């Protein structure tokens with residue numbers, strides 16, 4: 001059974017036409033009053049309440065003139081099904097085999113996208129061997145335009161990446177297969193769902209880099225020539241979609257013009273190359289000047305807010321490229337306190353502009369595979385206990401995860417805000433699952449999901465997992481009053497962490513907890529993390545024991561553990577497991593019963609253990625650590641060091657009575673210092689003498 005958020009994503013949008021109301025009903029897969037509609041309770045009826053409009057509006061309610069232009073309202077779609085870090089070679093999610101994700105008999109992603117109010121899907125990954133007609137047909141039937149892109153493999157030829165950046169060869173053969181495998185209809189005209197084709201995504205960052213504009217310009221121009229050659233070879237008839245190249249928003253300092261403006265230098269360079277191919281060593285079969293003037297659209301990716309895009313970019317773009325339309329192929333300013341307003345602003349700029357076509361919201365869902373982005377998605381893929389559908393790709397098989405809507409550092413989901421900006425009818429909640437306190441990542445991101453849920457039980461369960469990450473465990477339950485504190489949208493994950501580091505009584509804490517490597521991390525990332533941690537200088541990486549050098553997991557475990565343990569001694573700051581033992585998921589803080597059962601060599605695990613009185617700082621914090629261990633020997637050493645620290649000398653043993661006093665509830669570093677400066681210590685009732 002999926003846990004469903006009743007009405008979670010309902011957005012009250014007044015329909016402005018009967019057509020919208022009808023469309024709404026279509027998304028709901030039911031007809032009002034029919035059995036299928038009632039079957040799901042009154043959810044659906046609520047869905048279109050307030051949206052149904054009279055069949056013929058009275059004249060004074062006449063709908064205002066429609067805006068001249070409906071902007072592109074896209075969603076960027078690359079739904080990897082992994083729910084934890086995984087190596088993943090499969091990137092094509094619009095192939096037939098991905099139908100359990102995008103098809104209505106499966107998770108229904110395309111219908112979800114449509115019900116957000118989107119009119120376009122932008123894609124990633126493209127394996128030319130795979131068939132794509134099913135996806136295109138389904139998108140078309142829902143009224144969605146599709147913007148596929150070329151897969152990276154087409155550029156992996158010697159002539160291109162390894163050679164002189166002549167990239168047509170690989171592109172011709174890849175694109176011919178695309179055309180055969182669904183991009184063309186039987187009569188050799190383009191599938192009507194294809195709106196644009198992205199010849200290459202962010203070429204200036206990979207072919208080979210921003211520092212070599214002439215090379216990336218040549219690579220792009222020859223790739224475009226390759227697409228045109230493939231179309232010719234396949235005898236394409238009828239209208240053809242524009243081609244686009246999606247640039248980053250980076251400044252191209254080495255570009256001959258506009259190097260100081262984000263995005264503009266690379267755009268200028270490409271146009272210059274297409275208009276003057278001979279100047280770039282480009283030998284093209286086609287007239288690229290002609291192509292630029294008739295079939296080229298620009299696009300770019302950006303994480304900036306609307307106002308910045310307009311101020312830093314569009315203003316200038318419109319002057320420099322007055323005849324070439326452009327769209328934002330990845331648009332999302334994550335963490336924006338008013339995401340909906342920001343989206344509405346850029347859409348209204350698009351509606352007003354003769355060149356800005358619109359945006360594609362980045363992105364449909366977070367990615368836990370190695371592409372790894374967790375701040376952009378509007379959904380989290382989550383293990384679906386009730387899910388029966390499976391995906392079968394050549395590279396892997398996986399269960400279809402359910403989608404849980406992401407709360408954006410507040411109480412509204414991203415999907416809700418996008419739906420409001422795009423003007424969609426909203427998602428049928430039964431299609432979604434709620435973020436599960438047992439499944440969300442134990443991180444700031446997971447915390448926000450729980451705050452958004454506003455469910456005390458769920459927060460209690462989540463806090464329990466956080467305590468475990470901190471090396472403790474909760475024998476009973478996390479107190480309700482404690483969990484409740486954190487349901488307030490203004491509380492933060494660091495507040496929670498700070499309270500837990502104070503070791504509340506309702507949890508048990510284990511002295512032999514250790515920061516170790518997280519076995520679910522990607523092995524390929526460990527080398528980098530080890531280097532990074534060693535570079536910080538807390539762990540002495542010249543001392544890695546030989547037994548821990550044989551296996552990278554053991555090496556990582558020793559390095560992360562030593563780093564974490566030495567942190568206090570090197571910085572006088574109490575190490576915080578969630579911050580100092582995380583390393584993007586490569587490290588985790590676990591209690592001893594857990595690491596003792598793991599496959600790690602025990603010699604390579606470095607537990608926290610008792611605080612070393614010979615190494616802590618002589619400060620309030622150092623005192624506190626010794627005091628909380630409640631060990632008289634350690635306290636006696638600390639007192640001795642404290643005396644020496646201020647130029648005194650301990651002539652004989654620190655008396656036991658004084659040590660006990662300093663371990664008492666009332667004791668503090670201040671009281672130790674006060675005794676010291678009052679001179680009472682020198683009167684030797686403690687057997688301590690000052691110089």
Ligand SMILES: *[C@@H]1O[C@H](CO)[C@@H](O)[C@H](O)[C@H]1NC(C)=O
Pocket residue numbers: 185187188189237238
């Ligand atoms: C090809 O077929 C489609 C659908 O069957 C039709 O809409 C289109 O006009 C045809 N194209 C040409 C160029 O004949």
Ligand SMILES: *[C@@H]1O[C@H](CO)[C@@H](O)[C@H](O)[C@H]1NC(C)=O
Pocket residue numbers: 159163164166281282283
């Ligand atoms: C460089 O690219 C051109 C096509 O632009 C090709 O004809 C030539 O053989 C390539 N040269 C080398 C050394 O690969």
Ligand SMILES: *[C@@H]1O[C@H](CO)[C@@H](O)[C@H](O)[C@H]1NC(C)=O
Pocket residue numbers: 287288289290293
């Ligand atoms: C390419 O087409 C343009 C017109 O768009 C024309 O002016 C130009 O001469 C053509 N270039 C070549 C090399 O044929």
Ligand SMILES: *[C@@H]1O[C@H](CO)[C@@H](O)[C@H](O)[C@H]1NC(C)=O
Pocket residue numbers: 242292293294295296297323324325
């Ligand atoms: C295709 O490109 C041409 C040339 O830039 C442009 O005039 C036209 O508006 C573009 N069409 C679309 C749908 O972007």
Ligand SMILES: *[C@@H]1O[C@H](CO)[C@@H](O)[C@H](O)[C@H]1NC(C)=O
Pocket residue numbers: 345348349352
């Ligand atoms: C778009 O045009 C309308 C009417 O001219 C104006 O009120 C609005 O401020 C403009 N929006 C933007 C973002 O430029």
Ligand SMILES: *[C@@H]1O[C@H](CO)[C@@H](O)[C@H](O)[C@H]1NC(C)=O
Pocket residue numbers: 437455456457458461
């Ligand atoms: C609150 O969360 C718990 C635990 O996940 C769940 O069992 C319960 O149904 C939720 N309550 C509501 C009202 O959603």
